[in-house]
Every structure is written in structure tokens, then in C-alpha cells.
Amino acid sequence: MSTRTRIETFRHTLYQTIYQANTPAGKSFDIALMILILISVLTIILDSVADISRRYGEQLATAEWVFTTLFTVEYILRIFCIHRPIKYIISFYGLIDLLAIVPSYLGIFISDSHYLQVIRILRVLRIFRVLKLVRFINQSNLLINALMASRLKITIFMFTISTLVVIFGSAMYLIEGPEHGFANIPVSIYWAVVTLTTVGFGDITPQTDLGRAISAVVMISGYAIIAVPTGIFTAELSQEMKRQNTGVDERVCSKCRKIGHEMEANYCRICGTELPRLAGKKSG
Amino acid sequence: MSTRTRIETFRHTLYQTIYQANTPAGKSFDIALMILILISVLTIILDSVADISRRYGEQLATAEWVFTTLFTVEYILRIFCIHRPIKYIISFYGLIDLLAIVPSYLGIFISDSHYLQVIRILRVLRIFRVLKLVRFINQSNLLINALMASRLKITIFMFTISTLVVIFGSAMYLIEGPEHGFANIPVSIYWAVVTLTTVGFGDITPQTDLGRAISAVVMISGYAIIAVPTGIFTAELSQEMKRQNTGVDERVCSKCRKIGHEMEANYCRICGTELPRLAGKKSG
Amino acid sequence: MSTRTRIETFRHTLYQTIYQANTPAGKSFDIALMILILISVLTIILDSVADISRRYGEQLATAEWVFTTLFTVEYILRIFCIHRPIKYIISFYGLIDLLAIVPSYLGIFISDSHYLQVIRILRVLRIFRVLKLVRFINQSNLLINALMASRLKITIFMFTISTLVVIFGSAMYLIEGPEHGFANIPVSIYWAVVTLTTVGFGDITPQTDLGRAISAVVMISGYAIIAVPTGIFTAELSQEMKRQNTGVDERVCSKCRKIGHEMEANYCRICGTELPRLAGKKSG
């Protein structure tokens, strides 16, 4: 075996381990990566706590460099073993992978690491790579398909919400005014969002009778309107699941006239007579 | 071509551009209008912020006049090119279109522009014109049909909510009383709405043990009752989506006057009379 | 016509007017009653506002006596014209009808009308009589059937919620303790209800790190668990609606072999052939 072939074989094995999850090595790699990501995110989170940062600052910085090194090696290997590196680099996950390592190196030159710290936390998005595990893929495709199918309806819903929030916010600004915390229309719109979504911080609350009456309308609207996205998504998801599961076709048994046999059926389940073959059996 | 015909042709082209969205010009007009509406609403919102108003007040006023002029021209063109102008003027969107321009002109005569400002913001409703884009129409019809179908059920639900809120509010007024912020029954009902809808501002909270126990009941009720509008809307939307997929049309049987036959039907299912053929059978 | 027969006829007409809604007189009576109830409830609500009570106290008291008199007359007529008066008197609505008038009479003897006032407000429940209007009956039966069908599942859900609330409440009492507002287990359970139902008053909030971590668990639980009652009710309501609407049976057309005709169908909608009759047509 030539050196070239050897390298190719190595690249291929590496590719399977890093990018796929159907080999044992691939699964182990995924789990190891997931743990690494979680610990590194935890490190960043803990580092933001003043007490911990003061006491364990050095250890955390060391850990961060260990993570950065590991992620850098991983990033280089990813580029090395993939067929079209450029396509990977400019893909969503490629950018996330880069974002996971760049801030640490930038930190050497930039003293105010405050912003870098938070950019570094975006590496938490890498966790979604684990969803490539086969049993997750089907399920997340199901969810994504349902969301895609309800795209237009959700857009209409968001339009409606935005309009309601602008109108209710402006009305409250007029009624309550700056003296009750509704300082200007943006703040009043913020209040309308807080109220319509049933969050209700209570940092700004209506004080006048009319304001409270309108608030009650906003709250009941928000309470009832939540039915809309829920209904949309539920209906689409039900359809999507049915589409995936379906298998009942409308063949009629020639002997007992039973109708409605499952896709996979070759024989009538009532009388055992052979059923007509389906023209093109659905594959999925 | 006579001048008259020319004007007619121009009116027709204008009509298609302004009122419809199936020509390229119509689509461009819609998008331009949408952007214009959004910017003009943004201008009003920003103008309410004291800091911005002080610094950029003049620019914002100029912008507002530009928008008003453009909307006025649009309004005149809309009246000019439509077949029955009066019907348009008194329609919902006709009034909204008028409301988008009138406040600015009134502002010349009235010094306190506070109210006018908020009325002006109602032009945000014009954004819904964009929903006439064909792919949105089907979807919003679906949502509107589902809401219409659940009209009666939602009314019953609202009756129940109102009754609960009145009873719980009065009970809390009795138990907690004015010394704990439940100043009178209207305020207590406001509190009950805040609590039942799970908004929970926290501006008024129960202090006594019994009051807290009843609050817990209100909260759990609100938490569980939300299932009702959600269930109603979801069930109706599922049905509506199924109806759209199966394709019930509104052909009338010439003999027994039965309405509502399935797309694929050639004969009335009640009396067996042949039905009129559909112009272009939907393919999907 | 003898006097006796006359009285009987009068009683019957009265009965139809008061208890039913399918005659014009019955409908008018219902609407008049509804308006009367709403105004009388509004009177009680307004009377609780100190300002209004001070200024319009006498007018409101007079109005209250007018309402009481009218409701008393109605109550007597209801007893007079019904077949079995005792059954009516001890029925739910009978008691509500009595409760609507008794407090005013008791108010003559009892000086502290505070409690009576709130009992009087229970007359708001009388509003549900209006739901006997025929188009509401079907819909509210649908909702009630769906709720009845999910009775057991909702009970299990409530058990789970109660258990969670007790355990989380106790845990928070241990972790946060009286110094952070978690004064004792009942108060902590109240906090757990406020948090799990996503109301979030903010009158009691966790201060410790562990307390906040557990709060996050409670909140996410509450956020996700709401899917359970919603799912239960939605699924039951869908089934109930299908049961009511259903009409597709599995008859096969003898000529074109089309299967799946609606219950009411007599002829195949594809080829117009007569279908076999159904044994016992469902009545609806």
C-alpha cells in the first residue's frame, strides 16, 4: 500500500469518526466532544462569577487554553479530512467551530476580554452536532418539517402580535403617560410585550382605572392568543407524523370486500386472500 | 386610441398595481408600501422618546410630512382607480388609509398633538394589506376560518372566564380588603385577571393565608383552563386543514339542492343527479 | 274556557317564555334577563368603589332594590309556572336564583353588608342561563363532554401537580428559609404554585444560588407540563368533534368500487350508482 493510499484510508477513517456516528469510534468521538463542550461552557459560566474568578481564575484560564487547543486540533482535523474544506469552513457549523477557538487567540491581543467571553459561549451551539445521532435525526426532522410547514402561518401570527403590541403600547402611553413609568412609546411597547406574553415582570404597571381595564384586555388577549401558535404547530405536527406513519391504503379484498389494508400487507387480514399488489410501494 | 380609452387603460393598470399583487409592478408596489409604513411607524415611535425628539425633532417632523404626502397621493390614486370609490372609502381599510393621513393635517390646527400621534400609529394596521400576497391569503383564510368556526366555543369560554374573574375578584376583596391593596371590586377583578391569565405583575399580592390559598386555586385554574382555547382552536384548525386537503367545493345539486360536494364527486351523493363539472379541478 | 283552563294556559305560556328560548317571547325574556343581570352586577361592582359609593350611594341602593324586586317577581313566577317547584328550588340554578335576592332582604336586619355584597355578586352565575340558546347548547355540550371524557386524566394531572408543589415547596423552605421570605412550608408551597403555573408574582423570590437553580427546574417543569392538560383536552375535544361530525362509513360502490361514502349518501358520488342502505342510520 502506497503512502498516498494510506493517507487516504486514514482520512476516510477520520472522516467517518468525526463527521458520522454509525461507527463505534464515531459514537465515542461524539460523546467525548459533547462532554468537552459542556465542561468548556461551564468553565466560561463559572468564570463570570466574581468569587470563583478571584479564587480559581488561573485554573480556569488554564482549562480554557486546554479546551482551545483541543478544539483547534479538532478544527484542523475537520478541515483535513473533509472532501471540500471551503464548503465546511463557510457552513453554519464551520463558523461556529471557528468561533469556538478564535476568541481565545484574540484575547492575547485584546485586553478587554468581556465581549470575547460571551462570544466564546456561542460554542454551546456545537452541542447540536450530537443530534446527528440517528435516532435523533428522524425526530428533529419531524419537528423541523412541522415548523417549516407552519412558517407562513407563524409569520402571519407574528405580524398580528407585533401590530397588537404597537397599538396597545401606544394606547397605554397615552393613558398612563410618563408619570406611571410608560416613559415613551418604545417602553410602552416593551410593557405590552411583557403583558401580552403573560410574562408580567411588574416593573411597569398601570395605575389608572382605564389603564387597568385595557391591561385586562391585553392579558386576556395574550392568554387566548397563545392558542394560535399552539394550534398551528400541533396541527402541522399531527399531519407530519401521520404522513410518516401512514401506511393504510384503500385496497379492497376481492373475497370479503374488506377495505383499508396497511401498505405492507400482502394478504387480507380477515379472510387471508391475496391482495392486489400496490403499483409503487411508498419507500418511507 | 382616444384619450378616454387611454385614461381607462391607465386606471386599469393602476388598479392592478395598487390593489392586486399578481403583476411584478403590483408586487413592487406592495413591498415599497410595506417599507414605507414600517419606517413611518418607526418615526412616530422614535418621536415619542424625549431625547430623540429634542435632538432630531425637526427631521422627524419633515419625514412625517413626506410620509403624509406620499400616503395622501396613494389615497387619491386608490379612489381614482377603483370602480366604486364610496365602497372603498367606507370599508375598513379605506378608513385606516384615511386615518393614516388625517391626523397630520389636523395637527396644523390642534396644538396638543399627543392624541393625534397615537391615532397616527394606527397606520400600522395597513401592514395587513401585504397579506393579500397569494401564498399568505390561503394561510390566513385557514386561520380565520378556524377562528370563525370556534367563535361560539370561544364566546362560552370568555363568559366562563369573566364569571370566574368576577367571583374570585369579589372573594379576594372580601378576604384581603383594601389594606392589602385590594381597594375595591374593580381592582380585585383586575388582580384576578392578572392572576388567572398567569401574567402575575406582583403589584397587588395576597398577604393572608386564606387569600394565598384561594390565589393558588385561581392560578391552578388559569394554568389548566388555558387548555380550553388551545384545544378549541387546535381541533378546529385540524378540521379546517383536513377540509382544505380533501377539497370540499360548493357546487349545488340541480335536483335536491344539496350543497357541499367533494372535489372528486361527479354525482350528487343524495339523489344521484350528475353535478356540474368543475372548471379546473385542483390537482393537489 | 273555564278559569282553571285559562290559568293553565297562562302558566304554560309563562313556562315557555321563562324556561325556554324557542319562542320570540322566550328569546326576548332571555335577553332582557341577561341585560338586567349584567347591570345589577355592575351596580354591585361600582358600589364597592369608595368614591362612587360616597357620591351615588343612594341611587345605587335604589337600583339594587329595583333589581331585587324584579328578581323576586321572576323567582315567584318561576315557582308558579313550573311543574315541580320543589325540584326547581333545590336545583343549582334554583339556589343561585334565590341567592340573587336573599342578601338584599337580609341586609335590612344585618348592619355589616360587606359579606352580603359579595354573596349578591354570585348572581353573575345566572348569566349561564343564556347558554340555553339552542346554538350555544350544542357547543357547550361538546366542551362539557370533552371535559368529562378527560376527567380521570385531569385528576391524575392534578395529583401530580399537587405532589410536585408540595415537594418543591418543602425543598425551597429548607434551602432558602424564613430569612428569604419562605417563612414556612405553606408559604413555600404557595410560592411553588406561583412559580410552577408561570404566574410569577415576584413577592417571594429565591436569593441563594441553589434556590435559583431549583427554581429554574420548577419553571421549566411548569412550562413543559402545561402541555399535559392542553394535550388531554385537545385530544378529547378532537375525538368528540369527530364523533359529532362523523359520517364517513365504509360502504363500497358496487359499480366503481369507490369506498368511503358519507353516512347520508344514497348514491356513489363518482359514478352515481345507488349504494346499499345502512342498517341503522346514526341519528346525529
Next chain:
Amino acid sequence: MSTRTRIETFRHTLYQTIYQANTPAGKSFDIALMILILISVLTIILDSVADISRRYGEQLATAEWVFTTLFTVEYILRIFCIHRPIKYIISFYGLIDLLAIVPSYLGIFISDSHYLQVIRILRVLRIFRVLKLVRFINQSNLLINALMASRLKITIFMFTISTLVVIFGSAMYLIEGPEHGFANIPVSIYWAVVTLTTVGFGDITPQTDLGRAISAVVMISGYAIIAVPTGIFTAELSQEMKRQNTGVDERVCSKCRKIGHEMEANYCRICGTELPRLAGKKSG
């Protein structure tokens, strides 16, 4: 009858009474146990209230010892009458049963009963034993099956929520900073959970314009995202209910080993082989 047989008979009767609910004695035992558990939990809850503890401390302590004794006797009987005591002892309910009595005995040796008190409250979990009542079993199986079926989807949802909360929390920490209460990333994540789940305590609220804008995004996300678990659970529950109604049983075809045939099936739908008859075909 020998003594041995007598004991065996007694053990068997005891087993049926304690562990099953289909004899009258078994039902009575269950109800008595449920009441006992509820009262004992109530005792612990009341004991945590300073006022009540001071006044009725002794009575409550006595009551606690009565409950402990009863539960101890029950625990011994449970071990005595079951076939494989070890399996019971290390089962979930076995441990809960033990946990219901141990803290009281430990309380003799340990002076700080604070922790024991809260551990004792875990006996509230014993209440779920009552769900073994036959009509509850079906329903709770239905719910559990639906939850199991949505396991993977819920995991994906939880992943997404966690990621959102980490990213939004970190962003708010950067924008608002410690001076507005966002002291560090863990606290900011706590805020993000409070906001995304629409709880909204209001103990920490955004003060800057950008912070409020991002909060609005978080709130609307939380408001819309709730559709996801609801949709998942509703769709799965609908399917589960349909599955229970249609009646797929688990007969295995003797020839092709296909499992899962419909209730009404007499022949395997894959290979046409006759299936074993069902003992008692479900009628509905």
C-alpha cells in the same frame, strides 16, 4: 388445615388487601392509606408554621408518632406478605415507604430535625399508589405512553431551550451588566429562564433600551415556543388514544414472525397464515 397452610392463606389475603385493589378489603385499605398519607403530610406542613408549632407542637409530635407507627406496621406487613421481599425493598415504592418512617426514628438521635422534616414530606409520593385503582391505570398508562413516545422530541426541545437560555443569558449579562442586577452569567441564565418560561418574577429586569429589546425577543420566543412541547404531547396522545381505540394486539405470526396484528385480524397480513384466536375479543 395445618398452621403452615393457614399462614400461607393469611399471607395471600394480606397480599391481596395491601397490594391489589380488586377486593373490597383492598379498596378500603387503599382509601384508608390515602387518607392517612394526606393527614400525615398535612401535619408536617402545619408543623412548619411557627404559630401552630408553638401552640400545638406536642399534639403534632404525638400525631407524627402515631403515623410513624402505623406506617412501620404497614411496612413490616408489606415485607411479610410479598413473594420476593428484597425486590420490594429496593423498588422505587419500597424506598419511598422506608423514607416515610426512617426520619422519625433518626429524629431521636439527631437534634436538628429541619432536614428530616422535609425528607418526611416525601411520603406524599406514596399517594401515587392509589393510582393502581383499575380505572386510573388505563388512563395513566395512556399518559405515560404518550410521554414515553415523545421522549426524544422532548429531549431535543430541552436541548434547544437550554441553549437559548445560555446564549440569551450571556448576552444580557454583557448588555445590562452587574449594575442592573445581572451579576454574573449564572444569574443572567436564571433571569433568562424566568423570562423564557413566561414566569417573570420581576426581581431582575432589564433597564437599558437594548436589554429591553432583547427581552422582548426572549419573551416572544418563550410565548411561541410553548407550542412545541404542547404540540408534541398532543400529537402523541392523540395517536396513543387512537391506538387504544383501534386495538392493535401483540400476536405473533407463526410463519413469518410478524408482531402486531389488528384486533379483528384472523390472518397475517404479510404471509396469509392463520393467526391464533384471541381469548376474548374486545367488543368496543
